[in-house]
Each structure stands twice: as C-alpha cells, then as structure tokens.
Amino acid sequence: MVLTSTSSRSAAYLQRSCRTLFAARSYSTNVVDCDVVIVGGGPAGLALASALGSSSVASKKISVTLVEGGDLHKIKSWNPAPDNFSNRVVSLTNTSQQFLKDTGAWSYLDQGRTCGVEQMQIWDGLSDARIEFFAEDLGPEIRKVGMSRLTENFNLQRGLLKHIENLPSVTLLDKTRVQSIRKGDSTDGAWPIVQLDNNQTLRARLLVGADGFNSPVRAYAQIPSFGWSYDTQAIVATMIHPPRGAYEGPNTTAYQRFLATGPIAFLPLSPCISSLVWSTKPALAKALLSCDPEVLSAMINASFRLPHISLKYLNSRILEEHAAGHPITPAKIREEIQWREKVHGFDQHSIYSSANAQSQLGVASMDSETLPPLITSIQPASPASFPLRFNHAETYLGEDSNARVVLVGDAAHTIHPLAGQGLNLGLADVECLSKCIENSLSSGGDIGSYTALLPYAQERYLANHILMAAVDKLHKIYTTELEPVVWARSTGVEILNELDTVKAALMMSAGAQTGPSLDASSAGWTMAGNAVQTLASASKTIGIMGNVVGNVLGAAVKNLAASQDQDTPDYPGILPTLQEAQTVIAQLTDEAQDKRESIVTLLSHINKLKEDIDAISNKLLEKIPLSTACHDAQGELWSASIESALIRLSLLKAQTEREFYNHSIPSTEAGKSTTKTSSKTVNQALEMGYGHLRAQEADMTKEAHQLDRQLLEYTNMLELVEGGKKGAYKQIVDDWAEVKQGTDECLKDLRRLGWTGD
Amino acid sequence: MNPVRMQFIRDKLHEIAADEDTSTSLQPDQVLNGLDVLDVGCGGGLLTESLARMNARTTGIDASKSNISIATLHAQADPRLRDSGNINYLHTSAETLLDQPKRYDVVCSMEVLEHVDNPSQFLATCAELVKPGGHLFLSTISRTPLAYALTILMTEEILQNVSRGTHTYSKFVKPSELVQFFREYRSSSTGPNSSSALKPWITTPASANYIPRTEAELRGLIYNPLAARWHLAPRDAWGALECNYIFWVRKPKN
Numbered sequence A: 001m002v003l004t005s006t007s008s009r010s011a012a013y014l015q016r017s018c019r020t021l022f023a024a025r026s027y028s029t030n031v032v033d034c035d036v037v038i039v040g041g042g043p044a045g046l047a048l049a050s051a052l053g054s055s056s057v058a059s060k061k062i063s064v065t066l067v068e069g070g071d072l073h074k075i076k077s078w079n080p081a082p083d084n085f086s087n088r089v090v091s092l093t094n095t096s097q098q099f100l101k102d103t104g105a106w107s108y109l110d111q112g113r114t115c116g117v118e119q120m121q122i123w124d125g126l127s128d129a130r131i132e133f134f135a136e137d138l139g140p141e142i143r144k145v146g147m148s149r150l151t152e153n154f155n156l157q158r159g160l161l162k163h164i165e166n167l168p169s170v171t172l173l174d175k176t177r178v179q180s181i182r183k184g185d186s187t188d189g190a191w192p193i194v195q196l197d198n199n200q201t202l203r204a205r206l207l208v209g210a211d212g213f214n215s216p217v218r219a220y221a222q223i224p225s226f227g228w229s230y231d232t233q234a235i236v237a238t239m240i241h242p243p244r245g246a247y248e249g250p251n252t253t254a255y256q257r258f259l260a261t262g263p264i265a266f267l268p269l270s271p272c273i274s275s276l277v278w279s280t281k282p283a284l285a286k287a288l289l290s291c292d293p294e295v296l297s298a299m300i301n302a303s304f305r306l307p308h309i310s311l312k313y314l315n316s317r318i319l320e321e322h323a324a325g326h327p328i329t330p331a332k333i334r335e336e337i338q339w340r341e342k343v344h345g346f347d348q349h350s351i352y353s354s355a356n357a358q359s360q361l362g363v364a365s366m367d368s369e370t371l372p373p374l375i376t377s378i379q380p381a382s383p384a385s386f387p388l389r390f391n392h393a394e395t396y397l398g399e400d401s402n403a404r405v406v407l408v409g410d411a412a413h414t415i416h417p418l419a420g421q422g423l424n425l426g427l428a429d430v431e432c433l434s435k436c437i438e439n440s441l442s443s444g445g446d447i448g449s450y451t452a453l454l455p456y457a458q459e460r461y462l463a464n465h466i467l468m469a470a471v472d473k474l475h476k477i478y479t480t481e482l483e484p485v486v487w488a489r490s491t492g493v494e495i496l497n498e499l500d501t502v503k504a505a506l507m508m509s510a511g512a513q514t515g516p517s518l519d520a521s522s523a524g525w526t527m528a529g530n531a532v533q534t535l536a537s538a539s540k541t542i543g544i545m546g547n548v549v550g551n552v553l554g555a556a557v558k559n560l561a562a563s564q565d566q567d568t569p570d571y572p573g574i575l576p577t578l579q580e581a582q583t584v585i586a587q588l589t590d591e592a593q594d595k596r597e598s599i600v601t602l603l604s605h606i607n608k609l610k611e612d613i614d615a616i617s618n619k620l621l622e623k624i625p626l627s628t629a630c631h632d633a634q635g636e637l638w639s640a641s642i643e644s645a646l647i648r649l650s651l652l653k654a655q656t657e658r659e660f661y662n663h664s665i666p667s668t669e670a671g672k673s674t675t676k677t678s679s680k681t682v683n684q685a686l687e688m689g690y691g692h693l694r695a696q697e698a699d700m701t702k703e704a705h706q707l708d709r710q711l712l713e714y715t716n717m718l719e720l721v722e723g724g725k726k727g728a729y730k731q732i733v734d735d736w737a738e739v740k741q742g743t744d745e746c747l748k749d750l751r752r753l754g755w756t757g758d
Numbered sequence B: 001m002n003p004v005r006m007q008f009i010r011d012k013l014h015e016i017a018a019d020e021d022t023s024t025s026l027q028p029d030q031v032l033n034g035l036d037v038l039d040v041g042c043g044g045g046l047l048t049e050s051l052a053r054m055n056a057r058t059t060g061i062d063a064s065k066s067n068i069s070i071a072t073l074h075a076q077a078d079p080r081l082r083d084s085g086n087i088n089y090l091h092t093s094a095e096t097l098l099d100q101p102k103r104y105d106v107v108c109s110m111e112v113l114e115h116v117d118n119p120s121q122f123l124a125t126c127a128e129l130v131k132p133g134g135h136l137f138l139s140t141i142s143r144t145p146l147a148y149a150l151t152i153l154m155t156e157e158i159l160q161n162v163s164r165g166t167h168t169y170s171k172f173v174k175p176s177e178l179v180q181f182f183r184e185y186r187s188s189s190t191g192p193n194s195s196s197a198l199k200p201w202i203t204t205p206a207s208a209n210y211i212p213r214t215e216a217e218l219r220g221l222i223y224n225p226l227a228a229r230w231h232l233a234p235r236d237a238w239g240a241l242e243c244n245y246i247f248w249v250r251k252p253k254n
C-alpha cells in the first residue's frame, strides 16, 4: 500500500501503479487509468480495499485506488490511552468478524479494545416485557466467541489501514476529495472520470461508492434512493462505571431498553467502560447535550430504570428548563430523580436506586444482571449526536450511460442503529462484491461490466432490504405515540412475541458463524418483520372486536333501561343493583368506545405503514427479479400472518367471553332472589351480543378461509410457473420469459457493441 | 452468457491439464496463460476480450468488417487489454485463415454454426485450425421444436426483436449431429507421419450412447429468467441440450 497525502507524491505513486494516458485523448490534464476507484475511506471502503488487496486472484490482476476526504494518517496513528474510548462503536457479528479474519485484516485490530458480547438483555420500557439471551444457548462455538464483538470504529479502521499497508496493489489518497465525476468519451468506452481536488483525474474501470449516506458517487450515477429521516437523534457517549462486583458476571452484557422516545443501549467495552447509543427526540438530545455531563449520566441511569411516566415527566422538565435558557443542573435533576424513585417505592439499596451510583457495593443483589451498572461519569468530550434515517438506493448498480458504478455500505443503505446492523450490512456487501469481482476475474470478465456486477446486486439487495424493513418497522412500532399501540404494548403479551422474533433474528445473525450465513440471518429478519405485521393485523382484529363489544353493551344498556321501567314498581329492591350494573356497563361501553376510537386511529396508521411497505416492495419487485425462495417466503409469510391472526382472534374471543361472564355475575348474584326478570334481560342482551360476536367470528373465519384459498391458488400458480409440477402452462411461461429475457440481454449486448446482426 | 461460456472453457482445459499432469499446480485461472487461441466469428469481441484477459494470445476473426472495427474500438478503450498486446483482430473468414500455416491450441466459435450455410465444411475448417492435442469449443442452438419456437418463432416473428432471417431452422445443428461429425471426421493433413490424420476425434461407436470425458463433452446452456442469469446445465442433464448448448472436442495428439 502507498499512503500519500501531498499531490506530487501521490501522482508519482499512481503513475507507478497505474498507467497514464496523455492529452491526445482530448483531456486537458493527465488522466490516470485505474481498475477500481473506491470513493470513501470509512470502514466499508477500507474493508473493500483490504479484501481486494489481499485476494490472491484480485491482487495480481487489478489495482485499487481509494480516495478519502479525511485524514487517514490520523486514524492510522490513533493511539489512545487504554482507558480512553472513542464514542463511535460498532457491534460486529460473527459473520463480519469471519470475513475480516478471512482477508487477514482482523489480526491488525487491537484485540484488547474489543469486547465479546456474552449476554443481551432487551426490554420494553412500557410493559417491562423482557427477553434475555445468552451466547451459550447458541452452542459451544458461539459461547467461546460471544454473540457479537463490540469495538470502536477507529480500531477497525486503524486495523484495516495497517493491513492495507502491506498490500502493494492498493493506493490510498487521503485528504483528497472527489470534486466531480463525469462520463468519459464514448469513443473511449465512456468510463467514469473522477476529478479530484488535487488536480488529479482518474479514469475508472469500476467506480465504487463507499462514500456514506450523502454519496457523491450515487448522485453521479443518478441512482435515486428512497427513505425518510426519523424524527430522532442518536446520542453517543463513553460511559464510566464501577466494575461488576465479585459475585456478578463480567461486563459483557449488552442492554437495550425500548423507551417511547426510542431505544437506549448500553454496549460494554471494558470492565469499567461502556458505550452509549441513545436514540431520542432531537429537542431532548439537544437539551441533554447542552447540560452538564452529570445530568446526562443521571438521565442515562434513570432511563434504564424509571417507569415510562416518570421519564416522560423528567424529559419535559429538561425541555422546559432548556427552553427557559438555563439548562437543568445536576443537583436539580438528581433531586427530581430521587423524588421519583421514592414515589415508585424504589428501595434505596435496590439496583433500581441511583443512590447506588456513587457507592460501590460488594455484594450484588439478586437481579443485578437485569440492569447495566450505574454510570458514575461520562468521558469528557465524548457526548455527541447523529441524526437517524432510513435510506435505500433503488439499485446498487449504475446502468446504461452510468455504467461501471457500484454502491456499498451506507452509500447504498442507511438504517436505524437499534439492531446494530448498519456496518454489518456494509461488510456483507463488501464481502459479496469482492467475491463477485474475483469470480469475474477468474473467467476473464471485465469487472466494470453489468454482467460481472449483477450477481452482487442480486444477492445483496433483497437481503439488505429484508433486514432494513424489519428494523424500520420495529422502530416505528416502538416509538409511536398512538394510544392503541401503546395500549397493546402495555399488555406485554404482544410485545413479548415480538421481542421473541427480534431475538430469533438477532440469534440467527449471531449464530451465523459459518456456512450460508446470510440466508439464516435474513430468514430471522423476515420473521421479525413479519411479527410486526402480525401485531398490526391483530390490532385490526381488536378493532373489529371493539366495535362488537360496543354494540353489545349498547344493546344491553337499552334493554336494562327498558326492563327498569317495567320492573321497578314490582321489585323495588332491584334498583340499586340495576344502577350498579348500569354503571359497570356504561364504564365498559366507554372503555370499549375509547379502545375503538384509538384502534381506528391505529388502523389508519397501520394502513399508512402498509402502504409504505407495499410501495417499497413494489419498487423492489421492479428492480429485482424475485427468486423462487422469495416467493416461497412470501407465501409462508401470508399463511403465517393468517394463522396467527386466527390464534389471536380466539384469544380475544376467550378474553371477551371472560369479561362478559365476570361482569354478569355480580348483577345475577345480587338480583338472584328478587330480580329474575332483569338478570334475564341482562343475560338475554349479553347472549344477543355474544351471538353478534359469534357471527362476526364466523365472518372472519370465512374471510380467513377465503384468504387460505387465495393463498393456495397463488401457491399453485407459482408452482406452475416455477416448476415442481410439470405442465404445459409452466412450459409456456418459462419459454416465453426465457426468450424475452434472452432477447433483451442479447439486444442489450448487441446494442452496446453497435452490432447490427449480420 | 459470456461468464458461463468462459467458465466452461476454463474448467474443461483445467480438467484436461490436471488429467495429463496430476502433479500440476496450475490454477484454473492460469490455464489459458500463453496459449494461442482463435475466436472464429468473434462478433463484437465479448469472448475474445475475456480470453485475452485470461492471458491467452488471442486472435479474433470475423467475416464482417464492421464487427471487426467495433470489436477493435471496444478493446482499445480498455487500457489493460490494449497494453497487454494479447488481442489481435483480423477481418477474414475461417476458410481464408486456413491458408496460413498458423494453428491454434484452442479454437472457439460461439453462436456461429447456426448462421453458416455449410456446417460440415465450417466444422472441418475449424477442426483444421486446431493444433494436434488442441481443443475446439463450439456453442450453438439445437434443431429441436423447442429451439425453433424459442429462437425463430418468438424472437423473429412474435417479438420481432431480431431482423428476420437471422436464424434459419434448417441451419441449426443437433448435438447428436455434432458428435457424429467428430466420430467420422479425420484430419486431412497434419504432416507426413501423422497418425492423428487417421484417428477419429471421438472413438466410441455411434451405437454407444456415451462420449469419453477426455474426448468430448456436451453441456446445455440454460437461461433462468428469474435470476436473470445463464447457467451451465450439469453433465447429462435431461433435456438441457434441447436449445442452447456448448460443445468441446479434442484433436488427437500426434
């Protein structure tokens, strides 16, 4: 590798490693021919350079030039004190680590600055529904290495730079920005021409955009991307805390609590130091970062411990004070927190109490591992914040006149960090792309050609999209302020199921140590995405049920009123009972009405979500020819949602039945001797209502059957089209598709070559 | 379809090289290094370029002048190809090239056979251009109803994508006909005391439904529209030879 910063030196090196074209070709300056030009020296770009430079096939046949605007020397000579940690930390899955081991880069990371995650604790801030998982559950191999490994971005980047240093086919140009990119002359193959701000010009056989979210390369290739910014900022910081006690496990547990404002995560780095990723509302992030760091640490401790309602209050206090122009003081916030803890009845010595923050207890309480250690301080200057967004390029390859461009990492996709997958996706891209390049090289391909790059896009686009959609949906479900979702969450049941699928997804990502790992983990993420959809459909069911409950109770009350008129003179003792029953029922009706209303809002929200998702998948369908496996997965997804909707339906039915009986008992008992008629009337009304319910259920079952039939038809059709069953229809469709695509491909090649077909 | 054709060529050559020298450390991607390779009917030069990138000394010939200029321009745009000197285009026909003494380690002719008027003569010409012990690779379309429906009816008549008359059904050569040709074919002249002149290229009798792996191989080329990719059918895949297929045969050594 050649690391150069000044333009004269780099020009000299470049001439050595690449060939130069002179002005005769209508360029005003020297144009240097390069095989692979990578724009961006972030983790993804560096990992690609290190993979290509260390590949026995690629390093012999192609040169790699990486252009980075920032100062890579600084990163390479980064040498922090052992107890000082950078605020940017990533969790690398075993798959990512394996890739870095395969290229040889991993051994250049300072292993002392990495931390294997042996346990994860994830819980819901509203319901306290919790899941925990342990590396040892994933088998002996994972037990040894952990579910994933946390390290600083800088440690990874520095390791990659040290690895690249020994790779002669790689040239690094840092402190150099890409100024513009244009298309070369068509007589000269129209290869992309990259203009650098040091007056150098590179002509690229393959131009790789590893240039992050704002990717200039993506803009050049006119690749649209779709996405939205979450109304969320991620606060990062390096947190200092006492070591775990003698009776506790080591600091190797990652914690994440889903708060209504976004998830807060605690990522262990060393026995006394951990990293914070706290996604929250931008205003709150701003207010918190303008306070004394002690306020931040107090709020971190509180956010892992206090109930939702208190956090809401504390947040509003912080915002108020901030708006008034005087950030809240550490003393004030501590006082507020302690008051809140008292209100909630936290024992001073329990792990929930922040009074423990300053004192170091020798003996751990029983459940101390369910919470992260209390933060005592924040490493100076470490707090910072980043806006969070969802973004996915519509394609990873430049086409036609923008050919020879490929996107990797955040340039192709940006996601919410709640699952710690952003860079892991980027590294999976890099691994796939470098394999794809090697394959092409080993059969004499032109690595810039569409044909050579297509397998990369096909493999990565769908896999990334599945995970991205799952993570996006999770974020939306957990941060919505909409009452029904919050209500659904507070019941805990739904959320546990959901967390379970998140768990499965994470486990599969984590467990994917070897083999066809991508399939396993994306199956997990499909499940997670699916579960969220199931929640949505369950809420819809609740909506319908709510409606029924409302009607039934309405009818019951009407009947009661009627019977009251008739019965009062004859049975004077009945009145209080009836009145009582009436209040209960009125209450129930109100509740039902409330639920119904909120469910209607939820429905519209969910429909919006669904529309978004549908729009995305339609776009996806256009871009990516679906594989058989994907069709199958979709079929399964359908049947799974129908099935679970039915299960939930019966659960709801059972619950409703119970409610009815519970509420009919007092009035029946009270009126046993005196109010036969009224209790009869109530029962009749209830029976009637129950009948409605039954009818509704029958309708829904019918609907479900219909869906089942549709699904079956769909599956049969797919089978016809995709094989399995041999048949004339399949043959025709196959043949037609084959011919059409074959001709298209052929024509494209021919047109590209200007061949007329003689 | 180019990556699949290249993969077949590379792997077959490697397989034979490994057969002949079991101790060879030659990697599949080095197997074309320094070989003299001829691409007959190179068209725009897709295959020719790949062969040259694999470090073969490649000559691409085509009977069409415009194709040769397009191919030349295209290769010129690639600095590595240009500087390697591995690629050489000639505007000539296979028949004319035969007048020159030069013979080749590998002769390829992809998607040409179905366009020529006299397939036997064309095959004989290609065969003559191969050095003794060298290799001939052909790819073409079979004369089956399926091939007819796919290639002529659909592309020319229904989709009207290819100018009419590009393919003529009667010109399609069946795999069995190719095999039969090389059972009967004898090289005309390879020197005074050449025994290869007498040896057939494929030695099993027509009655045997079997071709020795070291003499010839037939593989289907199948397009999967869902994956938008061509792939090589496995050996002996049933029905795979119905349409596009690739064929390899080896000239007997002296």
Ligand SMILES: Cc1cc2nc3c(=O)[nH]c(=O)nc-3n(C[C@H](O)[C@H](O)[C@H](O)COP(=O)(O)OP(=O)(O)OC[C@H]3O[C@@H](n4cnc5c(N)ncnc54)[C@H](O)[C@@H]3O)c2cc1C
Binding pocket: A039, A040, A041, A042, A043, A044, A045, A067, A068, A069, A070, A089, A090, A091, A092, A176, A177, A178, A179, A210, A211, A212, A213, A215, A216, A234, A236, A277, A386, A408, A409, A410, A411, A417, A419, A420, A421, A422, A423, A424, A425, A426
């Ligand atoms: C708070 C937070 C927590 C995260 N946690 C995790 C986690 O736990 N696990 C995980 O896998 N991921 C995580 N991520 C995501 C991860 O950080 C990103 O996916 C990753 O940094 C992307 O790397 P990249 O190389 O693709 O892009 P970047 O790191 O953005 O690099 C792009 C590079 O391109 C350079 N560049 C841009 N334009 C030009 C130009 N014109 N000329 C020259 N150079 C240019 C930039 O200087 C930059 O160095 C997290 C993200 C955030 C915000």
Ligand SMILES: C[S@@+](CC[C@H](N)C(=O)[O-])C[C@H]1O[C@@H](n2cnc3c(N)ncnc32)[C@H](O)[C@@H]1O
Binding pocket: A758, B040, B041, B042, B043, B044, B045, B046, B047, B061, B062, B063, B064, B067, B092, B093, B094, B095, B109, B110, B111, B112, B115, B116, B122
């Ligand atoms: C369908 S194209 C094949 C292009 C290329 N081989 C490929 O597969 O990409 C057929 C080409 O064969 C050429 N051709 C036909 N007969 C020939 C002959 N006898 N000698 C040389 N070229 C011939 C034609 O000019 C035409 O360009």
